[in-house]
Amino acid sequence: MSTVNIIKDPDSQKEDIPVGSRVELRSVTKAYANNSYTLLNVSLNIKKGEFVFVTGSSGSGKSTFLKLLYGQELPTQGEVIVDDLNVEKLRGDRLSLLRRRIGIVFQDYKLIPQRTVAENITFVLQAQGYTRKEIQRRLEPTLKLVGLLSKADRFPDQLSGGEQQRVSIARAIIATPPLILADEPTGNLDPDNSWQVIQILQKLNSFGATVIVTTHDEQLVRKCNHPVIQVKNGKLSRSY
Template identity: 50%
Template structure:
């Protein structure tokens, strides 16, 4: 599903790369945690997957497509099959919950009928159907993150990327979000989560890929977080 082949990324002005010679393979249907200290390269790795960034060298292959070779006009089509969840939600605060989730379909020119069918289903999955017509800014942080999850999955993507999805949430809301991601994974979606949430990683015992200073240092099938916080 996702393959990195000797990928390095160095930003202009950096004294050393953010990622160095990363080779990694994530199979379809896997649930993978990406862990490591701040500045280890976790966010850079996720941005390379959905072509927010290009590698300095190496290949990034998603769903059989070498994303490093895509023309800019082809990138939106890649992203139709990838749902992204951010730490800071990135919602449209003045729009309703329904409108925020529908927006992910509107940008792909989905029909009105498809939007009417998909949005309520996504909101029901995250437990927010009863708040569809509230504005996003009126919700709690945990509810806003659940809206972000609904927006990420409304197109039924084959891959969901979550970059520190619980970073701004309390423990109870963090577990709610993680349970949603587990349910999405159980339905067949590949899920990759970059996180500092040691308690969650240790409890779930899923595959753990660890980065340090841009280098892949550990890849355990039933791993733990492995770092002091």
């Protein structure tokens, strides 16, 4: 995987972002035990450095699509490819290494209540064996990027919903992944906070990261003018 140089200037995150990931689905079907299908023989290419919205009604398969990309769900048929790796064939350490290259932003934030903003953002790096010096080097520019530098010592219950979602984004991006998956990141937010979250994701995309966002907010999609993948009746249709 190609990368650019590690940053020296704490006011800039750009040089820390690896070149974006390429995503491909090859004749993918995802079926469940009750014979229901969320995806049915779909193929798709998302290029490195793209920003793509995934839309569809509740239960259409938007979240399943993202889960296939990081191996939480496996296809019933077909292949899911991320950076030339067949996700279904990855096990153990190889799957863990792929997941380290994917930042995931959840709708419900998934923050640890007993940990501060800074601790919530950095605990994954600690688990991966990053040095304290490297964690601190990454923390400040990440906090600046999401506008939370002054709230590093706050706890989640001291933050607004929009701020908690920005902590979730910071946690997802501090390891500078080339692929960012955001599952309904604005679903619990008002329009102003929703737009702020999308602007952060767009900035990361401008640095080179590939960004895939699921949403049901059609007004937000129209405002952004990015490519859209619609999930409907097990099929994917793409518009530009």
